[in-house]
Amino acid sequence: MPEDSTHTPTMVTCTAPVNIAVIKYWGKRDKDIILPVNSSLSVTLHQDQLKTTTTVACCRDFVEDRIWLNGKEEDINQPRLQSCLREIRRLARKRRSDEYSTVDVSVLSYKVHICSNNNFPTAAGLASSAAGYACLVYTLAKLFGVEGELSCVARQGSGSACRSMYGGFVQWKMGEREDGKDSLAEQVEPETHWPELRVLVLVVSADKKAVGSTSGMQTSVETSCLLKYRADSVVPGRMDEMISAIRKRDFAAFAELTMKDSNQFHATCLDTYPPIFYLNDVSRRVINLVHRYNCHYGETRVAYTFDAGPNAVIYTLQNHVSEFVQVVRHFFPTTSNGGQFLKGLPVPSATISDDLKNAIGMEPLPKGISYIISTKAGPGPCVEEDSNHHLLGSDGLPKKTV
Amino acid sequence: MPEDSTHTPTMVTCTAPVNIAVIKYWGKRDKDIILPVNSSLSVTLHQDQLKTTTTVACCRDFVEDRIWLNGKEEDINQPRLQSCLREIRRLARKRRSDEYSTVDVSVLSYKVHICSNNNFPTAAGLASSAAGYACLVYTLAKLFGVEGELSCVARQGSGSACRSMYGGFVQWKMGEREDGKDSLAEQVEPETHWPELRVLVLVVSADKKAVGSTSGMQTSVETSCLLKYRADSVVPGRMDEMISAIRKRDFAAFAELTMKDSNQFHATCLDTYPPIFYLNDVSRRVINLVHRYNCHYGETRVAYTFDAGPNAVIYTLQNHVSEFVQVVRHFFPTTSNGGQFLKGLPVPSATISDDLKNAIGMEPLPKGISYIISTKAGPGPCVEEDSNHHLLGSDGLPKKTV
Incomplete structure (x- = not known):
């Protein structure tokens, strides 16, 4: 019918x-x-x-x-x-x-x-x-x-x-x-402008939900004098710098500004009263790992950024992605070999040198990261x-x- | 001879x-x-x-x-x-x-x-x-x-x-x-001006030495635009407010400004490049605990402050010290009953209500705090x-x- x-x-x-x-x-x-x-x-x-x-x-x-x-x-x-x-x-x-x-x-x-x-x-x-x-x-x-x-x-x-x-x-x-x-x-x-750019989402095993971003940002506006200064006096210049870095595909400039801006955002959260914390000890280990990795190579090959939670989003370039994934595997070993640690875009396996391991010099932390989603820039809706x-x-x- | x-x-x-x-x-x-x-x-x-x-x-x-x-x-x-x-x-x-x-x-x-x-x-x-x-x-x-x-x-x-x-x-x-x-x-x-003021040093079990303050603050001066703003535009007013709070023995004003200034200092550390972290997950639990404790009573009875390390220093008043110590004991239980958890000035024992425990609502974290040093303001050399x-x-x- x-x-x-x-x-x-x-x-x-x-x-x-x-x-x-x-x-x-x-x-x-x-x-x-x-x-x-x-x-x-x-x-x-x-x-x-x-x-x-x-x-x-x-x-x-x-x-x-x-x-x-x-x-x-x-x-x-x-x-x-x-x-x-x-x-x-x-x-x-x-x-x-x-x-x-x-x-x-x-x-x-x-x-x-x-x-x-x-x-x-x-x-x-x-x-x-x-x-x-x-x-x-x-x-x-x-x-x-x-x-x-x-x-x-x-x-x-x-x-x-x-x-x-x-x-x-x-x-x-x-x-x-x-x-x-x-x-x-x-x-x-x-997205076609910078095909070498790659993205890794490191999903951190978090204990519980933190302060939601809607209420969190409102408290920051009301209480953080550093946020006001950031918004009025820091971000305008950074927008110009970031657009320029992207247009030029200048990864080091893009990466450094990305890290600085993530850190400054979390700094304004800490300057909020009462303070808001989104980074946890695993997030901080990822931050240290990235800086030591870059320091070892004497150039900025990898950047982190964190939103209103402990997960790290990593920006890097095609030619560094497999080594960096291996670094993450090494310093955040998974205990269950059953589950898939790397999801998304395939990443070739790589070995990392003892030199690099020593330069990073951290104790591996089992189970700190649940899994990685490997992806890249993409189109709109x-x-x-x-x-x-x-x-x-x-x-x-x-x-x-x- | x-x-x-x-x-x-x-x-x-x-x-x-x-x-x-x-x-x-x-x-x-x-x-x-x-x-x-x-x-x-x-x-x-x-x-x-x-x-x-x-x-x-x-x-x-x-x-x-x-x-x-x-x-x-x-x-x-x-x-x-x-x-x-x-x-x-x-x-x-x-x-x-x-x-x-x-x-x-x-x-x-x-x-x-x-x-x-x-x-x-x-x-x-x-x-x-x-x-x-x-x-x-x-x-x-x-x-x-x-x-x-x-x-x-x-x-x-x-x-x-x-x-x-x-x-x-x-x-x-x-x-x-x-x-x-x-x-x-x-x-x-x-020190005789405010005899009711009490101090508790919560010694946090830290894994290792962080960035030293001498090199850390130099990096902050060189890289953190928020530090410059803080030094030039925030601290002068806070000095006046703090002196006034102390002169009036206004604990709430003293405590809130103490917490805000500790948080802002750590915010400038996070805004440093590479970022410097002194607070760890235990420090953050102490911060949350203090805010929830104060919130439960609808008044600021306890303040935290942190220097270049994870240890919390707590300022409170004589009449709240025994309850707050019991709160710390409850949420950071020691596993070894042999060692002395509370050193320094004696603190009478106290019980805490289930209401208060529920208001704080955190899972107790064994061994997060090694011990407490109980003290107060004192004389110079x-x-x-x-x-x-x-x-x-x-x-x-x-x-x-x-």
Whole structure:
């Protein structure tokens, strides 16, 4: 019995990437529409390793907006979700009066079902909200036929989500306006610009969840005088330096500034009252290891950066990645040989010299790092053309197979 | 057979205290004569618990200057030791032309033997150089009959030593002059000013020695833009606030500023390149414990401060000390009941409520803290009148009993 087409959900599925900042975003000057106290810059990671997939369906029969995240239904009334839904619908209605509207406007009055999954475990401690909101906004826009600048909408879901709207190297310009219209992400260079750049996510075995970034950055804005100084007087120069290092593919400059900016972000967390700690003893060992590794070679071959958690993200170049992975294996030996220590892009095996081991000179720490995700820079959000990949079934509910 | 008196060493023994900064000194603007980038302020700890004892002997028969530290002969030619010896001898010669010189001037041409011991283990991780140089300068001054301002000499041995030249609450004014003549310690209030103030040194079981403070602070001056901002724009206001809190015996204000300044100092260490870490996971647990303890009571009853190592120094008031010690015992249980966990001033036993335990809500960490030294504010350097306490024998060599 064929269904009446108006009762069949209209459905779009898209994917969006994680991004890792090299000039950090920490602190809002406007909490409601999420305007930052400083500009920031990130590398978009490849979706082959880390991505969010989101299906949005709309149908005249849906009685309410609903959302499922990683298999669990969540509250659709969260203010930031509502901001994104409202903004996209507003842009779609505005577009309706424009010339090339191909969208059935009735769709805009329908309720939506949203289903979103990550291809990486939450335990990886990667900020999934950036990929999540970028994917939501991108998918809603495709469903409603909204084109053009969308980072401004994603920003209102989660600040750093605006940077996940583009591939490669992306800056979030803080802007000056009170309405946030100039607080946007822009691609600095596409992912093809620097193919040798490689990324390793070192997933640290953490005991428990630290202070969340939303409340943490607010406390920092209110209490850390060093954060204010950083935002006003340090970051503007660093943005210029970072863009220049990326344009020139100057790895040493890129790496050193990345490390300094990660450290300065964590310094402002420590200057917060009460202080916020995201780095733990394993994080600090990774930091020391990287500096000793670089020192041994007399050049900066590897950089670390840490977000609001103990996991290290390593930037390095193609020709150093296999040795550095072996260094990590040596100094953070796994006890279970069963589990896969290295996930993602293959890395050739390598041996490391005793000279190098001695230069690093640390006691190996078993189980400090759970596993490594090997990846690289990648493109921005994409439409998933294969309808088999929809996360929602024709009944508008999450497929059981997920 | 009576000795010829000119062959008998002239000998003086003095003691000097440790001090713990509440506004931190980190960074020199002049490395040679030790001028700081900012003023600082400390509490002098009581010598009943923590002191350095130094005997200086001089004798026409001594063929060279010699020094023994904690039972081991050390190199007398260290530049900072030489600075102190040279300065004191210069002041003594200058004094010779003044009216009240009671000192045999020939003594000034004799070589000296110096013997110095701490009554606390080096493993306690307390900056022994402050007490050590304060004691050396004070003892040399007594031997050579030098009176008046001596903190300027002690400063040239070890910056923070100048603050150990006074008891109670002591500020080191950074000064402005290039010759350092106005970079001096001054007593803000004597130790009798705030008798309820109590101090607990929580000795953390550290794995190994971190970056030394001399090289660490130099790297910070060269690389941390946050340190420069702190020194120029934050510390001046904090000095005024801290002096005011001490004068008013306003514990909450004193405690909060102490914690904020410790955190900011460690933040500048993290902003150093490569970053310097002195806090470890145990230090961070102590910090969290203190904030949760204060939060439970809705008032600031306890403060932490950390120097260039993982040990916590706790400031609290008499009426909270026994409960807080019990809290530390509970969350950092000792495994060996044999060793003494609490040293120094007696602390009555106390019980802690389940409410408080739940409010702190941390898993107890066995062996995180080795022991506690319980003490309070105390006086400045003193002459040891009992000649039995000389560390050098009549032969000018360290006594074997030490």
